[in-house]
Amino acid sequence: MTAVTDRQKLQYIAAKAADARVNVELETEGMTLNIGPQHPATHGTLRIVARLDGEQVIEAEPIAGYMHRGYEKLAEVRTYPQITTLVNRIDWLGSFANEVPFILAAEQLMEVEAPPRAQWIRTLLFEMSRLGNLILFLGDMGVQLGAVTPAFYAFRDREFVLDQIERVTGGRFHPNFDRIGGLKDDLPKGWLADTKSVMNKVRDFCDEIEELLMGAEIFTARTRGIGVIPKDVAQQYGLSGANARASGIDWDVRRDNCVGLVYPELDWKVWTHPDGDSFARFWVRLQEVREATKMIDQITDGLPSGPIMAKVPRIIKVPAGEAYVATENPLGEMGYYIVSKGDLTPFRVKIRSASFNNVSITPWILRGVYVPDIITILASLYFILGDIDR
């Protein structure tokens, strides 16, 4: 199962032409449909140019780059602590999760380790930003399919999560809270108890969404069997996160290659789904939200005391070397490849963002689907444009 070759493309068009010749009366002409750059399904500005034959897509090409900010170049002239401000803006729905792999990669080069309490709070905020991100997905998926109600529930309950993040970091969307060697601050008083009640609300929200959407016949009909990604294709395109797990790939960076976070000490489960269709991707993310609430409950119970900052020099110079550290972000595997030459600034930062790979599969997956399914598939792949364009 490789990408479509020109030969296959021609065969497909020839077959279609042969079909059309049988019904001369109904012969159709190809047309080009432009979707975006402004479209609610794109979470930013992604444009899709689809060549149609009737209601079917012959060829679709996503065009990114409307929001390219050049973070890889900008990072080369900024000091390490300054870069967290930039990378906050990559996946803006789960901002804290963007900082963590960068900080961990820098810590690996410096051979610094954050104290246990900082690691636990990092994991806690990491999962909070996962909630902030995925709750929006659960509501948004309904909107794309015509069900408006779940979006209101999602925005209502996401607000509780954002409030909790704001109380710790001071920022709802861009916390900029992670530091090399630890965290900026400790948790405020009374925060842990409130977090527990928020987690209960989020779990109720999951039940609501499950009743609202997964039982609905229209939702099932429009997602089941739509946009199936086989396991092998998913790996070739580097799909990660829930998109990979929905294709039956039993892989989670949190479990298989956890660096600097406390996931191995928590009791949780990696959910996979064998189908690989849009429904599976929705279902896996719903389970992930539930797992995240469980993890946050366990962290609030078992949070160790102690300092939140390791001893690091005031002026951070990172020793020469290379490091690649990835974490399981809400959208998938997010990693930073840092090349340092022992300077105040990194020599090269390669940002491996999840959505870039997740969206690169669209030309393959949109071939042959019907027009309304384009939106279903895009919504279920779930990308953030900032995460593609960086």
Next chain:
Amino acid sequence: MADDTTSDAPATDGPTDAGTAGATTAAETEDVVRDEAREALLALFTDALGDAVVGSHILAGKDLWIRVSNEAWRSAADIARNRLGAKYFGFLSVIDWMPSPYGRSMDSEVDRRIAGDEPYSLPEGSFETGYAGGDTRFQVFARVAHINDPGATWGVTLKADLADESPSVESWTSVFAGADWHEREAWEMYGVDFVGHPGLRHMYLPTGFEGHPLRKDFPLVARQVKPWPGIVDVEQMPSDEDESSEDEAAPSDGTAAEGGES
């Protein structure tokens, strides 16, 4: 990745031999902490590729770097994917090892340039390259991983040198379909040609963009400062003209007064 539990001790070789050229082989990377799983993996690559493996680096308990020759770049991917089971494509990109001629583009550097003290010139000779060595300015690097195997996942970073003049390398798209976008990005950002790529089009930049932004000799315009040009284009106000002709003693109005007379 497979052996994160066995050795958590920090690797000691990182900063010291980062600059050594690609002569390092599996036998020579003797760390204080040995990493048998990664050494075995490196041996598999060396067996399959033979002389094409020109450098390697093991950071015990953390990661593995393998540098292959430019000609073997595609076959390295093929072997990793089809023989060794690294079916997951992580990313592909390019490094420009040339030190930036603009320094860190901080103010002092820019001032120096404006003052015209010494013109910037590209550094001569070889550049200091990273893990697994390198002989050229540009290197293509990519990461593939073996996943879907709980408890036994691993990843490796592959590198290959690119020629200084018109760098090119064989495309990975025939092995990993997902390399398509990554190669388009590397092509526009570094000007590296990927032979066999189905369509090298601009990914982010507008069509017709000149230059390759992520190359070190491409200036970051946001950090470039124009010198303050002084007061230019000041129109003479009629009242100023009258005053200056009447009262020429004011030193600050000297230029204006001259303009008024001519």
